[in-house]
Amino acid sequence: MNLHEYQSKRIFAQYGIPIPKGEVATTPAEARSVAEKLGGAVVVKSQVLVGGRGKAGGIKLAKNPDEAQARAADILGMNIKGLTVEKVLVDEASNIASEIYLGAVLDRSRRRVVLMASGEGGVEIEEVARTAPDKIITVAVHPFLGLRDYQARILAEGIGLPKEHTSAFIKVAKALYQAFVEQDAGLAEINPLVITGENQLIALDGKMVIDDSALSRHPDLAEMADKSTEDASEQEAKAEGLSYIKLDGEIGCMVNGAGLAMATMDIVKYYGGSPANFLDIGGGASAQKVTAALRIILSDPHVKAVLINIFGGITRCDEVAKGFLEAINTLKVDMPFVIRLVGTNEKEGRAILEEADLQNILTATSLADAAQKAVQAAATQSGKGASA
Amino acid sequence: MSILVGKDTRLVVQGITGRQGAFHAEQMIEYGTQVVAGVTPGKGGEWAVGNTPVFDTVNEAVEATGANTSIIFVPAFAAPDAVIEAADAGIDLIICLTEHIPALDMVKVRAYLDVVGARLIGPNCPGVITPGEAKVGIMAGHIHTPGHVGIVSRSGTLTYEVVYALTARGIGQSTAVGIGGDPIIGTTFIDVLQMFEDDSATEQVVMIGEIGGTDEQKAAEFIAKNMSKPVTAFIAGQTAPPGRRMGHAGAIVSGGEGTAEEKMQVLAEAGARVAKVPDEIADIVAENQ
Numbered sequence: 001m002n003l004h005e006y007q008s009k010r011i012f013a014q015y016g017i018p019i020p021k022g023e024v025a026t027t028p029a030e031a032r033s034v035a036e037k038l039g040g041a042v043v044v045k046s047q048v049l050v051g052g053r054g055k056a057g058g059i060k061l062a063k064n065p066d067e068a069q070a071r072a073a074d075i076l077g078m079n080i081k082g083l084t085v086e087k088v089l090v091d092e093a094s095n096i097a098s099e100i101y102l103g104a105v106l107d108r109s110r111r112r113v114v115l116m117a118s119g120e121g122g123v124e125i126e127e128v129a130r131t132a133p134d135k136i137i138t139v140a141v142h143p144f145l146g147l148r149d150y151q152a153r154i155l156a157e158g159i160g161l162p163k164e165h166t167s168a169f170i171k172v173a174k175a176l177y178q179a180f181v182e183q184d185a186g187l188a189e190i191n192p193l194v195i196t197g198e199n200q201l202i203a204l205d206g207k208m209v210i211d212d213s214a215l216s217r218h219p220d221l222a223e224m225a226d227k228s229t230e231d232a233s234e235q236e237a238k239a240e241g242l243s244y245i246k247l248d249g250e251i252g253c254m255v256n257g258a259g260l261a262m263a264t265m266d267i268v269k270y271y272g273g274s275p276a277n278f279l280d281i282g283g284g285a286s287a288q289k290v291t292a293a294l295r296i297i298l299s300d301p302h303v304k305a306v307l308i309n310i311f312g313g314i315t316r317c318d319e320v321a322k323g324f325l326e327a328i329n330t331l332k333v334d335m336p337f338v339i340r341l342v343g344t345n346e347k348e349g350r351a352i353l354e355e356a357d358l359q360n361i362l363t364a365t366s367l368a369d370a371a372q373k374a375v376q377a378a379a380t381q382s383g384k385g386a387s388a
Numbered sequence: 389m390s391i392l393v394g395k396d397t398r399l400v401v402q403g404i405t406g407r408q409g410a411f412h413a414e415q416m417i418e419y420g421t422q423v424v425a426g427v428t429p430g431k432g433g434e435w436a437v438g439n440t441p442v443f444d445t446v447n448e449a450v451e452a453t454g455a456n457t458s459i460i461f462v463p464a465f466a467a468p469d470a471v472i473e474a475a476d477a478g479i480d481l482i483i484c485l486t487e488h489i490p491a492l493d494m495v496k497v498r499a500y501l502d503v504v505g506a507r508l509i510g511p512n513c514p515g516v517i518t519p520g521e522a523k524v525g526i527m528a529g530h531i532h533t534p535g536h537v538g539i540v541s542r543s544g545t546l547t548y549e550v551v552y553a554l555t556a557r558g559i560g561q562s563t564a565v566g567i568g569g570d571p572i573i574g575t576t577f578i579d580v581l582q583m584f585e586d587d588s589a590t591e592q593v594v595m596i597g598e599i600g601g602t603d604e605q606k607a608a609e610f611i612a613k614n615m616s617k618p619v620t621a622f623i624a625g626q627t628a629p630p631g632r633r634m635g636h637a638g639a640i641v642s643g644g645e646g647t648a649e650e651k652m653q654v655l656a657e658a659g660a661r662v663a664k665v666p667d668e669i670a671d672i673v674a675e676n677q
């Protein structure tokens with residue numbers, strides 16, 4: 001789960017990392033009153049969960065409350081990479097002497113939290129990694145030891161930080177690591193971490209990604225989720241415990257297991273079709289879950305045919321078959337379905353489907369066969385749509 | 389011979405009285421696996437799935453039954469503890485099926501296992517099967533057949549798919565290992581490739597990877613340097629849009645690192661034969677025979 005800048009910075013502040021004074025506003029008038037309270041120049045920053053806000057015109061300087069109101073009016077409602085700006089953060093403007101990058105990320109191959117620093121602040125770290133990888137200094141943290149002072153010092157010296165800032169930098173780095181671990185982050189970035197004209201370190205911008213698997217033990221963070229970046233059907237799927245991602249094709253896919261779901265999408269494309277979604281019904285899917293999955297797939301008007309590919313391990317094929325018939329009965333659809341059930345209780349599953357004797361159901365044995373039948377069914381259906 | 393599990397496996401099922409634990413313990417016994425004990429805290433002294441004794445702790449189970457392998461069916465909040473408990477009880481091989489364990493918990497668990505020297509398979513995996521000898525997992529046993537193809541995979545159901553196709557052609561498997569789809573796992577491709585290379589019963593290997601991370605790239609390096617046996621590879625997620633999560637927490641493509649294309653290319657360069665669709669895997673394996 002991605003956190004907004006203001007949410008991330010508030011968490012950083014809880015751990016003692018200095019951040020600019022500021023507040024969130026949802027109307028231009030609110031932005032004005034925040035600017036009045038802060039006094040002096042402010043920065044009005046759009047709060048949307050995409051990179052490149054500055055380039056898109058979503059971050060503006062304002063010299064006084066009048067300007068803050070005008071800039072907030074420009075930015076609120078703006079569309080940045082498909083997302084509408086609903087909130088702005090009004091921060092006091094900082095006197096920037098220099099900018100650096102400091103981030104923490106879970107490195108899966110080293111199996112450690114890694115802290116990264118670079119002298120190139122304000123630039124995306126992926127960009128620095130591409131153009132000047134030697135400018136990124138990293139240290140890996142052992143989970144039993146935590147970030148040690150010497151490691152933070154290696155970062156500070158590696159990026160050529162002036163010595164007078166070393167002890168402040170160590171504090172910030174240790175606080176960032178602590179925030180990362182205690183909040184179950186997958187990524188925590190301060191970019192830029194600025195040295196002000198007053199010789200202080202301040203986290204000017206912040207970003208945190210929280211591990212979805214850990215949200216149950218962070219109810220406060222779970223509440224912060226910005227649902228506006230998710231499609232309505234994706235939200236419904238989440239509530240049903242399904243993993244669903246909407247794509248723009250016309251063959252709805254219902255598969256058990258993430259790997260097989262991806263491979264099913266790949267093979268649909270291989271045979272000339274295009275998948276409408278990724279959907280993993282997970283292990284031990286009940287009839288109720290299957291019904292919900294089909295309802296979500298069919299809510300996409302572009303879907304012309306549905307491919308159901310279930311390989312039974314933990315999931316039992318008879319449960320899937322029952323769930324499928326239940327769904328067909330409640331949803332009353334005459335769309336073509338291609339169903340392939342293999343594995344645990346496959347005979348019982350197939351028997352249930354055969355007894356139902358439905359016209360619009362095709363069965364398949366191999367994955368290639370299933371994909372080809374689905375692609376063909378979707379094409380036929382499109383043809384009908386065009387001639388009708 | 390075979391790898392990891394076999395006739396000598398003496399299995400303890402952690403979470404044996406839960407719905408999934410009980411169902412799959414029964415299936416494993418039916419397959420012929422030696423399930424010697426179950427563990428559910430608070431239910432010690434009871435009996436589960438027929439005549440399997442239940443203990444309160446793994447330690448008691450090991451002392452009473454000589455269990456040497458554990459399979460874990462407990463919820464995510466309790467799973468890290470279950471893994472560490474098994475390791476402390478002297479279990480050499482721990483197979484954890486649990487999904488949605490927080491990644492930072494696994495960082496600690498893995499660091500601890502490295503200290504005590506226990507091997508973990510998973511989490512978020514279907515387990516390990518040596519056809520005809522032992523099934524320690526949730527895979528459908530009947531699709532497997534004994535033979536000489538070793539399989540290692542990040543994905544459960546996709547592995548079944550490949551096994552099914554091989555069995556249909558009369559090609560048997562030595563051992564099939566699901567290493568799991570999470571970002572932090574106990575055993576990686578390289579570990580299992582080395583075991584298959586050293587295993588006299590394995591003649592060739594199928595490796596099934598996914599988008600996200602760089603474990604497949606490391607496996608490619610290993611294959612080029614260390615594998616004398618033929619390797620057939622498949623990578624799922626060729627059509628996945630970058631940056632979107634595809635079910636497995638590990639399958640995130642970021643910054644041009646970990647795409648299917650990149651992985652397929654380095655594996656091909658390393659000398660593996662790379663299948664474009666799952667059905668091709670069995671074709672290539674048959675040609676290698």
